[in-house]
Amino acid sequence: xxxxxxxxxDEQGNEVEYEIILTFTSTxxxxxxxxxxxxxxxDEVLAARYEETDDMGGTLLELExxxxxxxxxxxxxxxxxxxxx
Numbered sequence: 001x002x003x004x005x006x007x008x009x010d011e012q013g014n015e016v017e018y019e020i021i022l023t024f025t026s027t028x029x030x031x032x033x034x035x036x037x038x039x040x041x042x043d044e045v046l047a048a049r050y051e052e053t054d055d056m057g058g059t060l061l062e063l064e065x066x067x068x069x070x071x072x073x074x075x076x077x078x079x080x081x082x083x084x085x
Contacts, residue, residue, distance in 0.1 A: 006036050008060065021045055022079055026071065034060070035076060047072045 006018040018036040025032050032050040037043075047069075049061040063069055 006034065018046075022075075023050065024075060033072060033075075035072065045076065047076075 004020050006020050007015050008018060010016050017039055019039055021035040021037060023032065023034045032052070033047060034050045035045055035047045037045045047063060049063065049068075050058055051061065052058040063072070
């Protein structure tokens with residue numbers, strides 16, 4: 001990750017750039033999460049677990065449970081509500 005950018009290698013081996021919306025660590029599980037979206041005019045956001053591997057990067061892992069999706073949705077909703085105020 002680089003400040004507000006995230007680079008992910010797609011199935012064809014191309015590096016795709018994404019914009020990081022927010023990162024946070026769950027206080028209950030101590031798991032790091034990243035919420036991001038494609039560059040440009042899109043409202044679709046993506047989320048993943050994030051494990052830092054070194055100073056220059058990390059690994060994204062799929063979310064595992066419905067509870068994670070629900071928790072992330074609550075964080076996103078709270079983030080955008082606070083941002084609007």
